[in-house]
Amino acid sequence: RKEVEQDPGPFNVPEGATVAFNCTYSNSASQSFFWYRQDCRKEPKLLMSVYSSGNEDGRFTAQLNRASQYISLLIRDSKLSDSATYLCVVNIAGSARQLTFGSGTQLTVLP
Amino acid sequence: NAGVTQTPKFQVLKTGQSMTLQCAQDMNHNSMYWYRQDPGMGLRLIYYSASEGTTDKGEVPNGYNVSRLNKREFSLRLESAAPSQTSVYFCASSDRDDPRGSKTQYFGPGTRLLVL
Numbered sequence: 673r674k675e676v677e678q679d680p681g682p683f684n685v686p687e688g689a690t691v692a693f694n695c696t697y698s699n700s701a702s703q704s705f706f707w708y709r710q711d712c713r714k715e716p717k718l719l720m721s722v723y724s725s726g727n728e729d730g731r732f733t734a735q736l737n738r739a740s741q742y743i744s745l746l747i748r749d750s751k752l753s754d755s756a757t758y759l760c761v762v763n764i765a766g767s768a769r770q771l772t773f774g775s776g777t778q779l780t781v782l783p
Numbered sequence: 784n785a786g787v788t789q790t791p792k793f794q795v796l797k798t799g800q801s802m803t804l805q806c807a808q809d810m811n812h813n814s815m816y817w818y819r820q821d822p823g824m825g826l827r828l829i830y831y832s833a834s835e836g837t838t839d840k841g842e843v844p845n846g847y848n849v850s851r852l853n854k855r856e857f858s859l860r861l862e863s864a865a866p867s868q869t870s871v872y873f874c875a876s877s878d879r880d881d882p883r884g885s886k887t888q889y890f891g892p893g894t895r896l897l898v899l
Contacts, residue, residue, distance in 0.1 A: 674825075680823070706887075715873055715890035715892050715893055716873070717890070718887050718888075770831065771828075773818075775825035
């Protein structure tokens with residue numbers, strides 16, 4: 673079983689739609705959680721950290737459910753520029769690997 | 784600031800050839816990392832360096848060696864390339880944890896390697 677699992681998609685949504693991505697992690701010792709964004713043939717970049725109380729950054733909302741070991745990302749009012757792959761990332765406490773990446777969910781926003 | 788830079792951008796090797804991928808960061812970060820990214824596999828850590836003078840193995844170190852030349856530079860060497868090492872290689876760097884214990888990593892643009 674992968675340590676961080678995501679639905680690979682692709683998700684194809686029209687502009688203005690609301691879309692949600694989910695991610696599950698297997699290690700209950702996981703301590704920090706993130707969403708990274710990766711554009712086609714580019715490097716990953718931090719989109720937002722995910723905090724226990726949930727957090728929002730403009731059109732993006734991240735939620736964490738530690739009991740279910742589940743992380744979500746909600747994008748409201750999708751823009752063409754949101755088209756990318758979204759990577760769920762977990763920092764496992766005490767892990768020498770520092771960050772563990774999911775394989776990503778691909779989003780295409782259609783005009 | 785250039786952030787994290789990597790050279791070369793693209794490389795084609797024949798099986799058995801060697802090469803070194805270069806990485807440099809100008810953010811004065813202590814930690815640096817090498818990842819490979821393959822379709823459907825996500826990013827996998829090859830080696831990392833928590834600080835100048837130290838290196839440690841990650842998830843997939845076999846077939847690779849690294850050198851932390853100084854605080855800025857962290858190189859990855861393939862001594863005898865194999866087709867299984869065809870991948871996109873990313874270098875990343877990060878500073879110390881923030882108060883919440885998170886550790887943002889900043890990535891270079893990647894090196895696309897094809898081993899024939």
